[in-house]
Amino acid sequence: MGVMHNAGFEPCVGAARVSLPTVARAGQSSNVDDDGRQVVMVLPGRGRGRGREGELPSQMLHRRVVFSTAFIAKMAASLKSYDSKDPLVKYTADHSLRFTEAQKNLMELTFKLPKYYMLGAPEVLQLNANLIRTMGGKKVLDVGVYTGASALSAALALPPDGEVHALDLTDENVNLGRKFWSEDGVADKIHVHIGPATDTLQQFIDEGQAGTFDFAFIDADKPNFDRYYEQCLVLVRRGGIIAFDNTVLNGRVLDPDDQKPDAVAVRKLNKKLRDDQRIYLSFLKIGDGLSLCFIK
Ligand SMILES: C[S@@+](CC[C@H](N)C(=O)[O-])C[C@H]1O[C@@H](n2cnc3c(N)ncnc32)[C@H](O)[C@@H]1O
Numbered sequence: 001m002g003v004m005h006n007a008g009f010e011p012c013v014g015a016a017r018v019s020l021p022t023v024a025r026a027g028q029s030s031n032v033d034d035d036g037r038q039v040v041m042v043l044p045g046r047g048r049g050r051g052r053e054g055e056l057p058s059q060m061l062h063r064r065v066v067f068s069t070a071f072i073a074k075m076a077a078s079l080k081s082y083d084s085k086d087p088l089v090k091y092t093a094d095h096s097l098r099f100t101e102a103q104k105n106l107m108e109l110t111f112k113l114p115k116y117y118m119l120g121a122p123e124v125l126q127l128n129a130n131l132i133r134t135m136g137g138k139k140v141l142d143v144g145v146y147t148g149a150s151a152l153s154a155a156l157a158l159p160p161d162g163e164v165h166a167l168d169l170t171d172e173n174v175n176l177g178r179k180f181w182s183e184d185g186v187a188d189k190i191h192v193h194i195g196p197a198t199d200t201l202q203q204f205i206d207e208g209q210a211g212t213f214d215f216a217f218i219d220a221d222k223p224n225f226d227r228y229y230e231q232c233l234v235l236v237r238r239g240g241i242i243a244f245d246n247t248v249l250n251g252r253v254l255d256p257d258d259q260k261p262d263a264v265a266v267r268k269l270n271k272k273l274r275d276d277q278r279i280y281l282s283f284l285k286i287g288d289g290l291s292l293c294f295i296k
Contacts, residue, residue, distance in 0.1 A: 070255045077251030080121035080287045082111070097122050102183035103152060109176060110147045120150045120219055120245060121287025128217055129157035131241055131292075137214035141235065142166040143197045143228055144220030144245075148177025148190070154217065155186035164190045165204070165213075167197040167220070198224055201231040211237045219245040222262035225269045233278060233295065240295050242279075244269065248289030 079086070081093035099107070099122070110119045132140060132154055140158065142151045145168040154164045168174055171194050181187040193200045197220050216232040218225060225244060232242045247253075247270055252263045270291070273281050279293040 068257075070257060073251040073254035073258075075251075076254055077248070079250070080117070080119075081123050082119075082121070083117065093123060097126060099126075100156070100184050102180040103149070103156075105183075106147060106149055106152060106177055106180040109180075110149065113147070113173075118146050120153075120217075124243075124245060124287040124290050125150050125153040127286065127290070128215070128243055129153045131243075132157040132215050135214060135239075135241070137240075138162045139213045140164045141201075141213050141216035141232065143201075143216065143218045143232075144168060145174045145177070145192065146219075147173045148181060150217055150219060151190050152177065152181055152184060152186065154215070155181065155189040156184060158186075158189055160189075162189055165193060166190055167193045167195075167200045169196060169220075170194065198227050198231065201228065201235065205231065205234050210234050213237065214240045216240075216242045217245065218242065222246065222249075222265045225265050226272065229269065229272075229293075236295055238295050242293040242295065244273075244291040244293070246288045247283065247291040248285065250288060253289075 079089070081089050081097075084090065107119060107122065110116055128150065131137075138158060138161065140154045140163070142154055142164050145151055145166045148166070151164050151166040155162070158164065166174070171192065174192055174194075178187060181190055211234075213232075213236045216228075216236050218228045218232065220228070229242065229244075236242055247266055249263055249266050252258045252260075253267050253270065255263070270283070273279065273283070273291055273293060276293075277296075279295055281294070282292040284290045284292065
């Protein structure tokens with residue numbers, strides 16, 4: 001069993017240029033000002049003889065450094081194991097990931113695509129599968145299919161009569177995955193629905209499928225996250241799980257200057273989930289952030 005860690009490509013994410021351990025050592029305190037634009041960190045003094053020229057020892061004790069929140073966001077980014085340089089992320093991946101040959105080959109194929117980074121974090125896909133298995137899930141929603149790695153992972157966790165309903169706007173990339181679904185003998189369990197996912201989910205509701213799904217993995221366009229949430233709250237049964245991927249958005253949730261629609265939508269969803277009494281919530285710093293909503 002191999003791990004899909006940095007498999008044959010150069011990680012392209014610049015977030016790890018400043019290592020997190022350095023930040024953790026230096027950051028004794030921090031705060032964001034009213035408009036959230038700056039973070040002041042008080043660094044501990046560096047000791048006798050190592051201060052700036054003309055600096056008194058007492059001045060060396062505490063040095064105020066101002067970082068932009070964009071910088072902090074980059075430092076804090078949580079990355080998928082295949083893009084992370086964090087040795088603990090690599091260690092946990094090396095000591096946990098278990099995939100079939102077909103799953104590994106599908107991921108390898110995906111890594112060769114220009115948008116390889118859309119592949120779900122392997123550790124998230126495995127966690128989803130373990131949750132589905134443990135809860136005895138039979139019917140799963142996979143919103144955002146891409147090359148089909150999350151759908152395959154879910155299908156492998158289902159009993160023979162289980163169903164994954166896999167929703168995507170286009171079948172262009174989905175078709176790349178079908179061969180691997182067949183190799184693992186689960187192609188019959190995966191039902192692909194092409195079109196805007198909000199329409200497909202509404203169609204499921206209109207058809208009377210409310211409360212019949214056990215698990216939903218939401219990994220498509222962020223501006224629709226809230227609509228997917230409300231629709232999945234109808235479709236997934238009580239005690240079921242709605243899992244949102246990318247809920248730290250590569251650290252961008254921390255940067256208030258980032259007002260792109262995806263960042264705004266994810267921040268809004270995170271606040272909503274925090275306060276939503278319809279669910280129990282776990283917000284995990286795994287992959288690019290995974291929010292697990294356990295429906296009451
Ligand atoms: C991040 S990828 C999904 C990755 C996949 N879950 C995996 O683990 O490998 C996001 C997918 O969402 C699809 N998508 C984007 N907007 C959509 C929409 N409005 N409706 C349905 N699918 C959409 C894209 O075509 C893309 O394939």
